[in-house]
Amino acid sequence: MKPWNVIGKTGAPGGNQLTLYEHDGEYVLRVGGRELMSTRRTASEVRLAGLGCQGLMRLPKVRVLIGGLGLGFTLRAALAAVGRDAEVVVAELLPAVLEWNQNHALPLAAKELSDQRTRVVLGDVMDTLKAQSGAWDAILLDADNGTTAMMTRGNRALYETRGLATVHAALRPGGRVVYWSAEPDDRFAKRMAQSGFQVTSELVRAYGTGGPKHQLLLGLKVSKA
Numbered sequence: 001m002k003p004w005n006v007i008g009k010t011g012a013p014g015g016n017q018l019t020l021y022e023h024d025g026e027y028v029l030r031v032g033g034r035e036l037m038s039t040r041r042t043a044s045e046v047r048l049a050g051l052g053c054q055g056l057m058r059l060p061k062v063r064v065l066i067g068g069l070g071l072g073f074t075l076r077a078a079l080a081a082v083g084r085d086a087e088v089v090v091a092e093l094l095p096a097v098l099e100w101n102q103n104h105a106l107p108l109a110a111k112e113l114s115d116q117r118t119r120v121v122l123g124d125v126m127d128t129l130k131a132q133s134g135a136w137d138a139i140l141l142d143a144d145n146g147t148t149a150m151m152t153r154g155n156r157a158l159y160e161t162r163g164l165a166t167v168h169a170a171l172r173p174g175g176r177v178v179y180w181s182a183e184p185d186d187r188f189a190k191r192m193a194q195s196g197f198q199v200t201s202e203l204v205r206a207y208g209t210g211g212p213k214h215q216l217l218l219g220l221k222v223s224k225a
Helices: 043-052 073-081 095-102 125-131 153-159 161-170 186-194
Strands: 005-012 016-023 026-031 034-038 063-067 087-092 118-122 136-141 171-181 197-205 213-221
Touching (some): 043 136, 043 197, 043 213, 063 073, 063 125, 161 171, 171 186
Antiparallel strands (some): 026 034, 171 213
């Protein structure tokens, strides 16, 4: 059996360690030994962008915000779903994650990060959300392992009532937010609805046709929060 090779390590909030592994062509991000994402389990990350960016290709100068770079699959799908004059901003907390993805020797997101439409902001996505009101056509949030199974305590604000109000304010009228979750969370869906979103959910298998089901919660901005 081929070994798991450590490509890189970095400290993460809360005293955790984030590690990038490679095994037989597969790349995996783990926090404290727990898998965050893998290059072989990408269907829900890709669908996250497809759902959030639906209909944006025909609109001029759209702006998309992605919370968390991960292994670049959501960024790739978002760029494919918007026009040439769009801007896709990725808020990434950890510089090492950006460096790994920029490495052309790894099959991650170097090409997408060099796309003229891509801009990376190093820092907490909540700070980017608070910086501008009514700025985004789509907000794609995959900053942790879900709406309840959080590995980083600081990400909890994204899922609380106050954080939802911040997300709502950051969207343009008719804008969309999509939250990724490792498992269904009806309570969070209800909280989204109470925050002024029209909510629908979709279950996506990790491998497309197999594997565990992940939930995508789509919120359409239809009223004031």
